[in-house]
Amino acid sequence: MSEATRVMPKKRITTMAAKKRQEAIAGYLFMTPALIIFLVFLIIPIGAAIYLSLTDWNGITPVFDKGAFSFVGLDNYSDLLRGYHTDDAGEIVKATTRQKDFFIALKNTTYYVLGVVPTQTILALILAVILNQRWLKARGFFRTAFYFPSITSSVVISIIFMWMFTRGGLVNTTIQALFSGYDNNQFVNWLDDPRGVLHILLEQFGVSRTSVGDWASNRVFGLTLWEWISGPSITMSTIMILNTWTTIGTMMVIFLAALQNIPGSVYEAAAIDGANAWQIFRRITVPLLRPTTFFVVTLGLIGCFQIFDQVYVISSGGPAKTTYTIAYMVYLNGFDRSAMGLAAATAILLFIIIFVFTLLQRTIVKERANI
Amino acid sequence: MRKVHLLTLLVVLALVISGAGAALARQEVTLTLMGWSSSTAENDALMAQVEAFMAANPGIKVNVNLVPEYDTTIQAAFAAGDPPNVFYVDSSKLPDWAEAGVLASGEGKIENLEEHYESLLEAFTYNGTLYCPPKDFSIMALQYNKDMFDAAGLEYPTPDWTWDDLRAAAEKLTGTDAEGRTVLGLVTPPNFERWLPFLYQAGGSVLNEGWTEVTLDSDEAREALEFYVGMVRDGIAGPPSAVDAGWGGEAFGQGRVAMAMEGNWVIKYLLDQFPDLNWGVTELPKHPSGGQATMVFTVCYGVAADNNHPDESWKLVNFLTGAEGSKMVAEQGFGVIPPAKSAAETWLQAIGEEYGAGFLAGAPYAHKWQFPVGFGEVFDTFNSGLQLAFEGQALPEDVIADTAAVAEEVLAR
Structure with a gap:
């Protein structure tokens, strides 16, 4: 007995340790496939992109060849960011085309994000709340219908939208059927109109480039102030409508799942306290959905900043560069202009922009939660 | 005896190996x-x-x-x-x-x-x-809709046509079709390469012979672009999107423009998609001074x-x-x-x-579509300016100046 008690614990400890080690090994083994995929398809490419962004690689010469590229330090970044400045000799250096193009892309992408993210979040929330009502018949059908665009190929949807939005297409003829004053000759050229919507709006109030004065000609990062306040072009707006429509479904499903997690007792309590439908929505539903809203907005921000395929299919950056987006510039620099180093630098800048915006939004949501 | 055997064996072996080698090599590539x-x-x-x-x-x-x-x-x-x-x-x-x-x-x-x-x-x-x-x-050439020319009582275009003839015809051919839709005289895609023939016809150029200098900022270039944009501003020509088409050939095939300046890829497309279309081809018109050019x-x-x-x-x-x-x-x-x-x-x-024949005739005097590395930025600048110029939001001379500046920047890189 005494012998057994002396031996047993010792034996147990060794088996426990062995078991733990074994479990650890098994755990890592289970994780290995995911870790390898993570390493090969994420960590290494990110490292390579950062490295290449410091070189002048053209993207064509085999990358492992000697002399395929040379190290240029931060030249690519200064090409993109450093604008109107004086050089060492004291001479004024104007913004380069690369820099202008980057800031045109940044401007377009920002307008795109500002337009799409709030719209899709609000519309998705409204749709989710409606679909969450018990009185609604055929909820399953509507859920599927609204979610459908999200799982359809974006290229296919883009092409269908192109047909709908051509000058004599479905959209224009429908508007014409509704408003008889809208005739053939004033059809909006949805897919090929470089005018900014804010410019058009300002024009309605008699504000134009000539009437605002000289301040509008001041250049910030290669673009005049007047150009900065153009708003998205008509064509960009068409792409914004398209993308809002396709992503709403995903966002709606996320909101729906969150809505179903809100216990019914909370609503009952509110109803007993005499809250009306709007008050319940505003004071119960929206605050309880805050973590989900953060998730949806973050997802939207990241997705919107990366807008590429719709631009590639519908407008190829045109008309008049008004649908250049940062992700599209990455493609253009890398594959059209044989400057892969510059493309890598553009991609890194895009990553930084998204990262900063996400952090910013995180702090805002946190602060509001504390109030 | 034994020696002989060995020798034969070796010879046979060598033959077999070389034969197999040859057979292998044949299969290999x-x-x-x-x-x-x-x-x-x-x-x-x-x-x-x-x-x-x-x-x-x-x-x-x-x-x-x-x-x-x-x-x-x-x-x-x-x-x-x-x-x-x-x-x-x-x-x-x-x-x-x-x-x-x-x-x-x-x-x-x-x-x-x-x-x-x-x-x-x-x-x-x-x-x-x-x-x-x-x-x-x-090769780029001029396609014309014979029925529209007949209806307007115009002679078909010939290789002797000049810019003035093109413009005059486009003016007469602009109107509306049976369904009340706009029909333009000419389709003018907003692309650098579509405008280049006009530049070359006017005697201008983009770069000098050795690609060391930008020669675009010239009176010839301004004249060529003013002519191209002028037709659009005057409503007798327009880009494909102005007549609900994706490209010039489609606009021409659908009868929404009377003339187009496409390459010979358009032949099969028109014959397959629009078999009833009555059309002809001739060389691109010349500059009034006689300058002749097209693109290959x-x-x-x-x-x-x-x-x-x-x-x-x-x-x-x-x-x-x-x-x-x-x-x-x-x-x-x-x-x-x-x-x-x-x-x-x-x-x-x-x-x-x-x-x-109209396409092939351009072969001897066609200019190549080729520019130095990185010229994509130049094309994009020009195309973007051209689209604005079509809308009346930019002046042709500014488009030329901007494009030349970008070209100089790219060359200096």
Whole structure:
């Protein structure tokens, strides 16, 4: 007995340790496939992109060849960011085309994000709340219908939208059927109109480039102030409508799942306290959905900043560069202009922009939660 | 006796090994040919050419790989150091690829040089080195809708037409069709390469001979762009989107424009999609001073610099672009014109004299579509300015100045 008690614990400890080690090994083994995929398809490419962004690689010469590229330090970044400045000799250096193009892309992408993210979040929330009502018949059908665009190929949807939005297409003829004053000759050229919507709006109030004065000609990062306040072009707006429509479904499903997690007792309590439908929505539903809203907005921000395929299919950056987006510039620099180093630098800048915006939004949501 | 046996054995062995070696070598060589996918008929014709080559060269097997998104696919193959042996090279991409060192030099490798048009060989010469023989080419010409000309009581265009004739006709042909939709005299795509013929006709140029200086900022360029934009501002011409079309050929086929300036790729498209259309082709109009010019868009078969079978690759290229290979393509009568001069006549027969002659006539005086590495930024600047100019939001002279400035920046890089 005494012998057994002396031996047993010792034996147990060794088996426990062995078991733990074994479990650890098994755990890592289970994780290995995911870790390898993570390493090969994420960590290494990110490292390579950062490295290449410091070189002048053209993207064509085999990358492992000697002399395929040379190290240029931060030249690519200064090409993109450093604008109107004086050089060492004291001479004024104007913004380069690369820099202008980057800031045109940044401007377009920002307008795109500002337009799409709030719209899709609000519309998705409204749709989710409606679909969450018990009185609604055929909820399953509507859920599927609204979610459908999200799982359809974006290229296919883009092409269908192109047909709908051509000058004599479905959209224009429908508007014409509704408003008889809208005739053939004033059809909006949805897919090929470089005018900014804010410019058009300002024009309605008699504000134009000539009437605002000289301040509008001041250049910030290669673009005049007047150009900065153009708003998205008509064509960009068409792409914004398209993308809002396709992503709403995903966002709606996320909101729906969150809505179903809100216990019914909370609503009952509110109803007993005499809250009306709007008050319940505003004071119960929206605050309880805050973590989900953060998730949806973050997802939207990241997705919107990366807008590429719709631009590639519908407008190829045109008309008049008004649908250049940062992700599209990455493609253009890398594959059209044989400057892969510059493309890598553009991609890194895009990553930084998204990262900063996400952090910013995180702090805002946190602060509001504390109030 | 034993010695003799050994000797025979050795001889037999040697024979067997060499025979097997030869047989192995015959089987061994496999070439990859990469290109982009065109119409089914064109793909089939390429396959037929390749079959004929393989039948004539039993030791060589050719894998044909026609891919969508060709530019990105092949660039990835180059970058990974695993290019196909033979591949399509668009004349506009040649400087980039030659500069990157992925193209094998064609000097001394290309046969039948005298078979090819001078202007085409020039399009595939970069820094004094000829890289590859042309695969086919397309030339811009003027297409006109005969019914519309008849209805307006106008004479059909001739090669002697000048800009003034073009403008006058476009003015008369602009109107509305039976359904009340706008019909424009001429379709003017908002692209640099569509405007270039006008620049060259006016006697202007983009760069000097050696590509060392930008010569775009000139009176000739301003005159050419003012003419091009002027027709749009006056409502007698417009981009394809103004008449609900994706490109000029579609606008022309649908009868929404009376004239278009497309390349010979439009022939097959119009005959297939709009068989009832009554149309003709002639050379592009001249500048009033007599200046004549058009554009040639051409593709060649390049051979990879990093290549384990260079000799077999050139053999294939020379077969595909030679008289025999060209004739096989010519007989099919596609939109594109085969490279060898001898095949041009066959092509004309196959496609029809009335449609083909107007395009082919431009071959001797056509300018190549090729600019230095990085000129994409220049095209984009010009196209963007041109679109604004069409809308009346930019002046042609500013577009020229902006484009010239960007070109100088790119050249200085």
